[in-house]
Amino acid sequence: MRDVPVLYIVVPCYNEEEALPITAKRLAELMDDMSARRIAAPGSRILLVDDGSKDRTWEVIAGLCAADGRFEGVKLAHNAGHMNALWAGMTLAEPKCDCVITIDADLQDDVNAMYGFLEAYRNGADVVSGVRSSRETDTFFKRNTAQAFYRLMKRLGVEMVYNAADYRLLSARALKALLSFGEVNMFLRGMVPMLGFKTATVEYARGERVAGESKYPLKKMISFAIEGITSLSNKPIRYVTLAGVLCALLGVAMGVYVLISLFSGQIVAGWASIMMSIWLLGGMQLVALGLIGEDIGKIYMETKRRPKFILERYLHDGKEEP
Ligand code: UDP
Ligand code: MG
Numbered sequence: 001m002r003d004v005p006v007l008y009i010v011v012p013c014y015n016e017e018e019a020l021p022i023t024a025k026r027l028a029e030l031m032d033d034m035s036a037r038r039i040a041a042p043g044s045r046i047l048l049v050d051d052g053s054k055d056r057t058w059e060v061i062a063g064l065c066a067a068d069g070r071f072e073g074v075k076l077a078h079n080a081g082h083m084n085a086l087w088a089g090m091t092l093a094e095p096k097c098d099c100v101i102t103i104d105a106d107l108q109d110d111v112n113a114m115y116g117f118l119e120a121y122r123n124g125a126d127v128v129s130g131v132r133s134s135r136e137t138d139t140f141f142k143r144n145t146a147q148a149f150y151r152l153m154k155r156l157g158v159e160m161v162y163n164a165a166d167y168r169l170l171s172a173r174a175l176k177a178l179l180s181f182g183e184v185n186m187f188l189r190g191m192v193p194m195l196g197f198k199t200a201t202v203e204y205a206r207g208e209r210v211a212g213e214s215k216y217p218l219k220k221m222i223s224f225a226i227e228g229i230t231s232l233s234n235k236p237i238r239y240v241t242l243a244g245v246l247c248a249l250l251g252v253a254m255g256v257y258v259l260i261s262l263f264s265g266q267i268v269a270g271w272a273s274i275m276m277s278i279w280l281l282g283g284m285q286l287v288a289l290g291l292i293g294e295d296i297g298k299i300y301m302e303t304k305r306r307p308k309f310i311l312e313r314y315l316h317d318g319k320e321e322p
Helices: 019-036 057-067 082-096 113-122 140-155 172-179 188-195 218-232 235-264 271-303
Strands: 007-013 045-050 071-075 099-102 127-134 164-171 199-205
Touching: 007 019, 007 082, 019 045, 019 057, 019 113, 045 057, 045 082, 057 071, 071 082, 082 099, 082 164, 082 172, 082 188, 099 113, 099 172, 113 127, 113 164, 113 199, 127 188, 140 218, 164 172, 164 188, 172 188, 188 218, 235 271
Parallel strands: 007 045, 007 099, 045 071, 127 199
Antiparallel strands: 099 164, 127 164
């Protein structure tokens, strides 16, 4: 069993002046309880990341930090987006902690699940994902679009924990591995499963926002989904190639038909040559586009500079290197 960890709770906050005081109080109580029960070691902190908010979020964070030494605050110079805010928080937490838990500022995710996260961590899990057991509090629209998205990602060959949000625990080594991913365009939900390591899930019921409103309007949701697909999967371009091959094959069949019609003499002059060119050229162009796309896709993946392997254990001179 692992030692009691120094825990960092990372909270991205964008225009959360209404929710933050409630959330901070709840998290501080949780920290009290975790310290008292010796689940979290001294030095554990709550790291609030202000993602370039336009309201009084930073003032709230600064106030919390001044009043209680267990709070840490960082302010990003501009709105970098949810993923980047998380990344910033995790980067700052990494050298100081044994494990990190990321949670949204709106308390939609049940904080009590953290007890389960930490238990799984102490039993050896390096990645613990919170999984929503129900989505009743989400709107009909959000529920269905989210589900369709998860299904699509699966079809595109992306490994993802179904219904897991960005509420998760990462051990120091999992965090280190994740932070070694060189990509700028990132989608954490799809990247975390790539880490491997021992993984656990903890179920919880997702609640309503404690205050304020969603910081994910439809526009951000769509770009989030596109980001997820394009940053993890090269399959869409493969479908283009496939369509091209089908088109070219159809072109050949069309050619046969056109030639038969031509020699049986029942056509308008010029029809045969036009028909043949449309299908064959169209198909060939699509194939060419697909092939170019395939190469660009490879270049795109190369530029991410992802690590080629992630070490889990290293036995050396009969003992384990950290
Ligand atoms: N968030 C952020 N930057 C953004 C948008 C959102 O840091 O540009 C944070 C936000 O403060 C919250 C979390 O990301 O802590 C999730 O946002 P929200 O709860 O509004 O999303 P929803 O639950 O509606 O999908
Ligand atoms: Mg939310």
